[in-house]
Amino acid sequence: MQPRDLSDHSPYVPGRGDEEVARELGMDPEELITLSSNENPHGASPDAVAAIREHAEAIRVYPKSSHADLRARLADRWDVSEEQVWVSAGADGSIDYLSRAMLEPGDRVLVPEPGFAYYGMSAKYHHGEVSTYSLDRSDSFTQTAETVLDVYEGERIIYVTSPHNPTGSTMSIEEVRLLADATAEETLVVVDEAYGEFAELTSAVSLLDDRDDVAVLRTFSKAYGLAGLRVGYALVPEAWADAYARVNTPFAASELACRAALAALDDDDHLERSIESARWGREYLRETLDAPTFESAGNFVLAAVGDADRVTEALQEEGVIVRDCTSFGLPDCIRITTGTREETRTAAERINGVLERIE
Ligand code: PMP
Known part of the structure; x- marks a missing residue:
């Protein structure tokens, strides 16, 4: 076999x-x-470590209330509804959830080159195909809507990494808006803000107020120092209210991960x-x-x-x-x-x- x-x-x-x-x-x-x-x-945060100690006994049960508490807390933080917060095992988990929610076999995904490998890997696991847009080294890997639109051919998902791994460049919210405006209604622009806290940049989350073709990825692995716990999330369009329950891996973010993330958000x-x-x-x-x-x-x-x-x-x-x-x-x-x-x-x-x- x-x-x-x-x-x-x-x-x-x-x-x-x-x-x-x-x-x-x-x-x-x-x-x-x-x-x-x-x-x-x-x-x-020492508070996150203390929360893990305090809740150590709770590993016996599935993370039901902690999961809901974290979604509610993040909804509050970003001024979106709880249904728009997709908590996952790291932002990697959210990339998979977006693949599951968006891709039919053969659908295409557009990713940056150079760029974070997991976008393409996840698309392939979900029977999607991957094409790339190049960030121009001679232009310091600058990211504009044009950079992507030059090669865009109606892909189902476009990944933008801002700040970008490994170059450190960014795409401004104005350029993300231009990109989403210029692409087809069926194309989702995913802005990966795994390093968002470190940037002096407006998050793309506010675009979710008035549009349903943008999603944002965030994580507790970087600025919050919780990489080993595996907790991240996607913020998705309001219209997707019932999709999370249909695509998530049940309880993927553990009880201790959720509790630590809640404590970290308060520090x-x-x-x-x-x-x-x-x-x-x-x-x-x-x-x-x-x-x-x-x-x-x-x-x-x-x-x-x-x-x-x-x-x-x-x-x-x-x-x-x-x-x-x-x-x-x-x-x-x-x-x-x-x-x-x-x-x-x-x-x-x-x-x-x-x-x-x-x-
Ligand atoms: N996006 C980018 C750009 C990353 O560099 C990483 C981690 N290397 C991730 C997402 C995933 O982070 P995590 O799954 O730890 O949240």
Whole structure:
């Protein structure tokens, strides 16, 4: 017995854990500076950790009320109805829900290149087809409606990532509106704001007030520091009121994830600190690195370092883990997540050292 033919599906390869890398390098995991997965170096809000402890006993039951509480709290936060909030296991889960809700076999999805791999993967799992629009490197990966419309051919879903992974560029709400205006009624524009908190940018959520062709993705994995809990959400058009119950994986966001997310939403100080830290870090990296970098609205910076594979390897030997962007189609670039100030300073110093050595 074999599964169906999966040869057309690329595997998702997550970064390796600190323990495994440290063992290989003969180092203490504590010594590693891991800046490869856009995680929050300050961790989760202490209130979120306390909520997990407090509700530990509740893992016995399905997350019924916590799920509803989180949807209600997020509806309040974004001024939408509870039915418009689709809570999921990470924003990845919401991407799947949108695929389920939107795609018939053979329907096409338009995704950015370079870009986040899971949009296309999810579309394919749901028997969709994937086409791409290119972000122009010589124009700093700028995103406008035109960038997408140049190649748009009536696709069912268009993904826009703002801030964009891995480049850090953004699409303004005005451009998202122009894009949605110019596309067919049956095309949904999904604005992925996984890194939205770090940007000085108006969220596309307000577009949901008067239109039914835009959805927004958000997550607790980045600015809220809850990547390990797997909780994210989509905000969808009002007209989709009964769709969530039909497409969601039941209880995909766990009781503890929902409770921690609720606590995190109430800790503005922690969020502010995390945002400030990322904004400081991205400016510091841009000013300090001896390599061309791109303006970033996220908690990371893309740097053109020459041979990314070599640089990543050499940095790993020095205990600094960054993302080699070869899999994004940028074999000369690395993506560096902002760490604590100390981590960011040390990483910049070591990156410059490696660049000098291998030039
Ligand atoms: N969108 C983008 C652009 C991302 O970079 C990521 C995570 N790397 C996600 C969505 C998914 O995040 P999560 O599932 O952890 O919420």
